[in-house]
Amino acid sequence: MKTKTKVMLMGLLFAVIIIPASIFSVRYYYPNTNDFTGIKVPSAPTKTPVKNVNTDILFDEKKWTTNFTHDGAIIKEDRWYYVFSTDYMVGAPPTPGIQIRKSRDLIHWEFVGRVFDQVSQEAWDWTHGTTFWAPNVIQMNGKYYLYYSVSEVGKRNSYIGLATSEKIEGPWKDEGAVFKSKEGDGNTVNAIDPDITIDKSDQPWMVYGSYFGGIFITKIDKNTGKLVDPNDQGTLLAQRKDMNAGIEGPEIIYYKKTGYFYLTVSYGWLEDTYNVRVARSKYITGPFLDYNHKDMIDLSDDSFNTGNKIVASYSFGKDPGWLGTGHNGLLQDGDNYYLIHNARTGEDKYWSHLHVRKVLWTDDGWPVVSPERYAGEKEQKVMESNLIGEWQQIVLNRFDDAMESSTKLQLLPYGEIKTAKGKSRWKLNGRNTLQMSIYDPGVAPKDYWNFTVKVIPSWDWENWKGTLVFTGMNQEGTVIWGEKIINK
Template sequence: MTALLLTGCSGQADPTAYPSAPPDYKLYDTDNLHNEAAWNTSNVHDPSILKDGDTYYIYSTDVKVGGTGTPGIMVRKSKDLISWEWVGYAFVGVPEEAETWTGATGLWAPDIEKFGDTYYLYYSASTFGSNTSYIGVATSSSPEGPWTDQGEVVKTSGVDDPNAIDPNIVLDADGKAWFVYGSFFGGIYVSPLNQETGKLAEPGFGTKIAARSRSMEQGAVEGPYVIYNPEQEKYYLFVSYDSLSSDYNVRVGRSESITGPYLDSNGRDMLDVDYEAQFEIGNKLIGGYRFNEGEGWISPGHNSVLQDGSDYYLVHHARPEQDSNWMYLHVRRMVWTADGWPAVSPERYAGETPQKVAAGSIHGEWELLVHEKLIDGQVGSNTITLLKNGKIEGGEPKDYWKFDGDHTLTLYWHDAEGTVISEETVLLLPAWDWERNKAALVFTGMNESGAAVWGKQLSRDS
């Protein structure tokens, strides 16, 4: 992507490199409801990502706005994570064994992995509200197929069983493969995987690593995705809480072992179903949000994570607030806090890179948005001003900010008596403001409660 250099009110160029304008894909594109080749980022639900050579592939659930989705797992590809093109379907219909077991008319929540020269595509078959479910696997010598179905990996039906959907393959620190899966009902499980067959290495359902009380949206925890961060020497479990159509949100816990326990930044176990404030468990990475201008988004969730060298990206779907029947692919740059927690950009990826930020570019008017854990619907923003003298205007008189001279900002918040009640350390990114269609400086971080803190610069003081 071509970098932009912004000019401030003083007329001096800002040496920070900002991304240029991404493709202007139309929202609510009713002209192409039945034209799959034009879907690019629309009709994407439960995306799983793979990098193969210089190409990125997205595999996703069978959905369609304004009609019934074609069964078979959608496939798209990109060279830059920004512009996406349609590839086609992995299968023609639901594989016979999966259809017989579940009665499914479409396939959900795939995942993709490569072992040796073979690609393994995992798929879910079920019906809404049922745990008579099935995860199967197909193989190919190409990420674009053709695919040969290899049958069952795990299936469920009993009242006390897990729910065999939402597969995820993860390699541990020693390169050993594991199979993570589950949704609602029994919770999230992990089990060793045989890399030669792509199937479970041991009988049974595996080890439970996350669950929620049935009192919370009927125990809604799903879409597990685990990564190992070698720099942190920890495993990170990403899951989605609550209703996929209204208040989906992504939570994170971490562990020193792939089998858990996975704890949030306050030490709460992602497996604790007895803690009375269930909504507080897990660091909240992203939920529904709306900035002051442009389209707001609801129900972001069911993510995958791309580890591309030293770069990380959160890949998820979200629904636009004006018509939540639509669903779109979002890719976001992920950064890591000083204490080893992931945080994601408030803006979709447009080619931005973490870099040193000019000190003179920070002061000005900003929108501040906090993904409070109790708010599982859409959260709005408020306006603050970072003054040249280090003060923050828009809160209490003693609020102030500090910059480390590189790309880290710390915000100090006080109560009415002047006592510091919160310190929020956030990371600055030169991004693309999708709501206002212009380059802008943003920040992201995590506060003491484990809630994401976002900021977006609206104007810059000279």
């Protein structure tokens, strides 16, 4: 064979066999970590990233959007979502009146105005409070019932009042006191943070309370909107041994698929360690038990570890993150559930924003929430190839309420997880359930942390791009969040 022919044949062999084999090899060892095949990620919420601290809008309420929202309560009416919240702002005393915001999509919010101009004379005489706290709104009897709080800071001199309106945006009529508390009144409850829940028999209840006495529930007369027994503080649902550590902001929601009522409360201090805990009960009056069957009335030294922690202060990567992630509201919208809460920026903890998060349900019936703010995402079927790559993970430590920072997690092809100790595995079950077995000898139960999480597309607010996230729990009820790192 001539030399020239040999060279041509070798070149052909190289082109047909060697190059494709090399490409295959590269793809095997360096898989596509940005694979979004079959996944529809949300669009950018706005054209440019949102400023978490923006002094230009301080005195321009029309531009407040999510700024200065605290202790929000959410309701959907006439295709609008409304949030009513505590009087709060930065840089000046807040204007009293209960702030109102609305949105068509839970993403873009506009400031509507306020319910009142000032605290009522009756509330002032009882508490000497000048602003409104922690409202709650519900529709009954063809009109809207707004419950609000006025309180003397640091004391049980507190007042829950009621206002009614034919329209969700008002005007509102003050109907006076629902329940009042004061030192020496023979009760232990602090009359703030009301939430109205309707049980399976169409009976309304008010769950309320805060520091000092804990969380209570009592019946509401559905004709008047006030207590069935004006002198009955109700049934105790949740309490901590050291009430100075904080428990407040209760909400209750019923989930028909499981037949459980779910109680959420906030632990910690509102400026930094605030976090949301959840427990459940077949009965609206309790007892409410967490994943580990611990009663939310916990007077033990271990009461800091009661309740599934589902939202907490966090930071992904180098982002300053969010503090004070507490005092939540709950919304059922058809088959979808959402949790809202206030969150304070890592840059300046006095700037408080409204966060909306999608609620997902574990296979054993517990609510967990997305690690990212809602941007229109929906649960979708995912493939194994979508999951391969680097992730940031945050474990919401139940024993420590300080800000949680993310660490790296790498999902390799063929179900391997890259760890120093090896032996860690992952697999995809069903439409979007990811199971991870993390080898941690001598620390984890039977040497493995077993996490079962739900994977959904999301918007990465820190890096301003679409991504995948996961949320779920391990065998001890500890929540883990994850967010996929998308390479440029």
